[in-house]
Amino acid sequence: MADVEMHILGSQPKIRSARKVRKTIPHLYIHELADIIYADGILYSPRAKCALIDSFRSFGEALTPRLYYGPDTRLRSLGRGFYVPENVLPATEVTVGANQVFMPCFTSYPVYGHWLLEALTSLWAHAHVQHLAGNVPVRLLLSPMANVPDYMKLFAEPFGITDYDFYYPSRRMRLERIFIPTKSYMHMAYVSEIAKKMWQHVVNYYLPDATMDPVEKIYLSRRHIKTRRHENQEEVESFFEQQGFTVIESQNLSLANQICLFAHASRIVGPVGSAAHNVVFSQNPQQLKTLFFGPEDYTSFGAMAVIEQAYGRKAYFVQGSVRTGERRSWHVPLQEVQMAYEQWTAE
Template sequence: MREYHIVELNNLSDVAEQRERPRNENVRSAMRGVRFQRLIDNYSLIARDNLFTECDEYNEKLNKLYDGVASVSDKNAPCGEFLFDSVSTLGYDSLIIDQENEVVFIGQLLNWSREYFNWWIENSNVGFVQWNSIASFVADFGLPKVGSSGAILLNSPGYGIFGHWLIDFVPRMALSRLMLGADRATHLFGPLSDWMRDLITRAGINSFQPVGTELTSHSDLRLPSSTNAGYGFAEPINSLAWRTLSLSFNRLNISRDMPTAERLFVSRKQWQGTRAIDFHDQLENLMVERGFVVLHPEALSLAEQACMFAKARVIVGEDGSALHNIIFSAPGARLGVLMDPQRSNLWHAGICHLLGHHIAYAPLTRRLDEIAGDLSFVGSFVDQLCAP
């Protein structure tokens, strides 16, 4: 068993501080083997007056919150690559560990939030024993098997969810193409499903393999930094990656073989998640009455989902990553998000901001005894969203 020190890299100031003023010799030695190189300059995002279509108190609050994070996204999400001289990866999400110096690396730049790491280290059966402090813990990770040299790592939390691929992995794959020698490098991912292989191939990556979940050592491990931070997206890399992906699906021209609609309701009825609305049947009926086609994304291929969203002009759905498919819609689409009022998911607003769409949020109670009120509220919300 060893005591491991947590190095949290949320921005470039953290990288500099951990290198210049480390809290102990372990961190100092570990940071000597870490380098960051910027690959592309971000530009500042300009606020859009017509991004939010609703002017009620709830939407005005979200609009103000979003404008705040978007205004600093160019600074908080620098687009570059990390190089680690000698580290290991562990677990489904590939935690980066310097065993020699007894340090683990997390942070926004690596797509590892502190909140998620705290849950992950305790619940992933990777050898965690106990916390010593907020900055260190005891664990027995075991001995690593020998892994790669000079590979590019593209695995991190959120890996198994398609919607997270659209905002976390598709842009980072595009960023990895700017790395020197990327065409010849092996790209390391988590377990690979067919739809993941499809997205990887469309990103122009030809050499890739799963990294595995057991402790694995790597020399000269490279990885693209996170391309978003706190609901703010770095630009131009995100919109470039999304538009390139959209074009690759458009070339398939599958719309000839399937029905499409200008009004689309994205339902989570068949999705076994914790945020599902309690009254799916009534909600779907309400949407059909207003001319919407009900879509269950998990029943369609990626190409079919892209086709449906490409033709839609008004999209309504429960808060969830399936709504990230609006990246495939032509500019000017309108997105209505049915929200749990305890959440403030502004990723949807960020996507709409970058791609020229419009958005409105509708807070729902989700209580069974308030279904009628919620349905009436949704009906009025959708009518306003569809109004010319």
């Protein structure tokens, strides 16, 4: 893989390299493990006395990964992806025997974009695990959450996975058998051909149900999203409407209609967020041209750049201000957006 480039447009155009990018995509395989403890979103091996590297991760303000069993129990890194609890491991509440086989379906954050990219693409292994397990039901182990969003079930449906296959875990339990697949998509690192095929399968399944007509140019609005708020989004939206873009709020559309819009659009612009990741549904990926903008300290520019490269496109961005306040709001000057748009259209 060549270096992944992020083309920053505007008054000070520059090219940056995305961090954490793998130079090769690993072979995909499945680990079968026995006697694993699940505790608050972490998978832990009592035998190896360490947490498993495919466990749930969160990121602090310094953007350094930290793993945890709960609000007070942290893990200490041993290096090379291995971690041990700093305090005593919480007692398990229940043991699940070999009559049920588990497979994790985790993501860094339980939100639409991360689930589409990280969790959905882990389902490549589901049919293989079911074959290995024989007649034993394979349950998809989710991150702990109060309510499971409908989109998680909708994304799994094309692969023959029903609500029964999801396992909503108690806070702590001991599992006799679990299968952990390697990732066909790794956040900010690589996109495999298997991941692309899975996204395409979702398109093939839902596109016939779309009720909207395709549009050529779409703008992704975050006007009603409360977190990471784009402060001057109204004037930016107005500018792009004047350029012939259709403003959409994808969270208000059915999955079939979202897929329809992203499948056929030739130009997509807007602030980076979950909706932007729908570019993986494009049916003309090499002809698609995108321009995304977000706060200066937003690390997921790198994630979009990796996706863009995987589909043979250049990754164009506009950087705004650093995020401020509890909801991490930010702004990008309209003049900067206009300048970047002129550069983008001239490419």
